[in-house]
Amino acid sequence: MRVVVLGAAAGGGFPQWNANNTACQRARAGDPAARARTQCSIAVSGDGENWIVVNASPDLRQQIEARPVLHPRGGLRHSPIAAVILTGGEVDAIAGLLHLRERQAFTLFATARVHAVLRANPVFDALSADQVTRRAVPLDTPFGLPGGLTAELFAVPGKVPLYLERGGDDLSGEAEDTAGLRVADTAGRAVFFIPGCAHVPASLAERLRGAALVLFDGTLWTDDEMIREGSGEKTGGRMGHMSVADSHGTMAAFRDLGVRRKVLIHINNSNPLLLDDSPERTVAERAGWEVAYDGMEIVA
Numbered sequence: 001m002r003v004v005v006l007g008a009a010a011g012g013g014f015p016q017w018n019a020n021n022t023a024c025q026r027a028r029a030g031d032p033a034a035r036a037r038t039q040c041s042i043a044v045s046g047d048g049e050n051w052i053v054v055n056a057s058p059d060l061r062q063q064i065e066a067r068p069v070l071h072p073r074g075g076l077r078h079s080p081i082a083a084v085i086l087t088g089g090e091v092d093a094i095a096g097l098l099h100l101r102e103r104q105a106f107t108l109f110a111t112a113r114v115h116a117v118l119r120a121n122p123v124f125d126a127l128s129a130d131q132v133t134r135r136a137v138p139l140d141t142p143f144g145l146p147g148g149l150t151a152e153l154f155a156v157p158g159k160v161p162l163y164l165e166r167g168g169d170d171l172s173g174e175a176e177d178t179a180g181l182r183v184a185d186t187a188g189r190a191v192f193f194i195p196g197c198a199h200v201p202a203s204l205a206e207r208l209r210g211a212a213l214v215l216f217d218g219t220l221w222t223d224d225e226m227i228r229e230g231s232g233e234k235t236g237g238r239m240g241h242m243s244v245a246d247s248h249g250t251m252a253a254f255r256d257l258g259v260r261r262k263v264l265i266h267i268n269n270s271n272p273l274l275l276d277d278s279p280e281r282t283v284a285e286r287a288g289w290e291v292a293y294d295g296m297e298i299v300a
């Protein structure tokens with residue numbers, strides 16, 4: 001099974017269009033230690049012919065053009081993208097569907113909750129019903145994918161999409177609002193993709209224990225980093241993301257899980273992990289973590 005990181009950054013990408021922190025300045029200047037990244041998405045294939053895109057980033061057209069494995073291979077119209085899986089209904093995960101409106105057949109997998117979000121906005125009717133098959137999949141129920149893969153969506157702690165917030169203190173939403181994904185091949189090799197997670201409960205820890213490969217939410221290094229930087233008023237917890245380095249953060253949660261390969265993805269422009277030469281990058285790597293970048297390929 002091949003995994004290609006199409007985009008490794010959080011919403012807004014890196015550099016973010018309106019962000020002017022030092023890291024974004026370095027990225028715009030072409031600093032090789034501050035590699036630009038597009039918004040979070042991966043592609044997975046079990047046979048090298050059929051590719052599954054996970055989360056349709058707003059940058060999806062750019063990402064497809066940057067990755068030859070996703071280019072047309074024959075005839076006037078063709079795409080190796082056989083399916084798209086959505087792990088949530090945030091703009092970062094669904095806006096790129098509009099790049100796939102050119103009457104190309106594929107199957108769109110998501111929870112019933114996320115499909116309802118798409119139906120509520122008629123702009124997504126641009127995906128022709130006679131070309132795009134929309135399949136609602138229940139949580140914790142394996143489903144088959146083209147190319148001999150099997151997938152399963154499962155609930156993780158998170159929050160409702162920003163545009164569905166209606167005030168109040170409880171923004172956790174329903175179980176289907178934020179999902180993780182497990183994709184496995186016929187030999188049982190599996191990859192977990194969890195781009196958003198508010199905390200790691202015991203049930204999720206047991207699911208991930210001993211996993212061969214996990215791509216996990218790396219949005220913020222510390223919970224209050226955007227506040228301290230002056231670029232925002234929200235903590236990571238308020239946005240539905242656990243931090244990497246805090247005492248109850250990602251590195252602490254994974255310390256005893258025995259995950260063989262751990263990759264941080266969905267990284268915000270304020271996060272010093274994006275800089276190859278930052279002390280924070282050194283800390284993460286010493287703890288056994290890798291930092292995803294656009295074009296990163298993993299054979300699972």
